Amino acid sequence: MSNTQIISVINQKGGVGKTTTVINLAAGLSQQEKKILVIDLDPQGNATTGLGLSNLEDSSETIYGVLNGEKLISDIIKKTKYQNLDIVTSNVDLSGLEVETAGDSKRAFILRDKLEAYLNDSRGIYDYIIIDCPPSLSLLTVMALVSSNSLIVPLQTEFFALEGLTQLMKTIERIKVSLNPELKIRGILLTMYDKRNKLSSQVEKEARDYFESQVYTTVIPRNVRLSEAPSHGMPVLIYDKTCPGSKSYFNFTDEFINQERTIESAA
DSSP states (O other): OOOOEEEEEOOSSSSSSHHHHHHHHHHHHHHTTOOEEEEEOOTTOHHHHHTTOOSSSOGGGSHHHHHTTSOOHHHHOEEOSSTTEEEEOOOGGGGGHHHHTTTOTTGGGHHHHHHHHHHHHHTSOOSEEEEEOOSSSSHHHHHHHHHOSEEEEEEESSTTHHHHHHHHHHHHHHHHHHTOTTOEEEEEEEEEEOTTOHHHHHHHHHHHHHHGGGEEEEEEEOOHHHHHGGGGTSOHHHHOTTSHHHHHHHHHHHHHHHHHHHHHHHO
């Protein structure tokens, strides 16, 4: 069995910096010589385009082709233009999977089984597989939760963010009890932070008071370059490595790796 860690980046709300976190954590880790596979599990395909690939290709060449049984994961892994960083792409056809698998009582385990088969064959070529989940608590999100060792939850520092998080935590607990007892929350990442806005610091304080050490020290700011980078098909770490958004994702990557060392030394 391989030592590959499978991590889902999840929040049922859209627009919280989920895909941005997937792309930039993947890029940051790949620059530190970690081998990364991103799996785009969102029918919008934003991680796909954000890493410079097309979300308009034949759907059998995407994660949909694996989940409907046409392909193996090894058949559809694509290289990005960045060293150590590969991707399994997605497109809009993936949104039909829920209806198409309605009669399959084991459908929550499809992705897990495909990943296990791939990892057993590939002998751990990747250090991390990072899954970009859709912004909903749908079948695809459940599949990701069942498949993962751990989760990163981006939390927008805005009103109602904590209420949405409570709902997500309940879902995660249900999955742990019934489908994946090993699942852990690796951490909560505060995003879209605006230091001029009192609400941002208020949400940060509430999150840190309530979730304590589960909240990463690094905070991702609101940053124009960060929102421009995906339209150029590039991680912000490469698009503009000196902007505040890049600096924060470099810091987050370091924090992630230090957390990993702590986990390993405790094991």
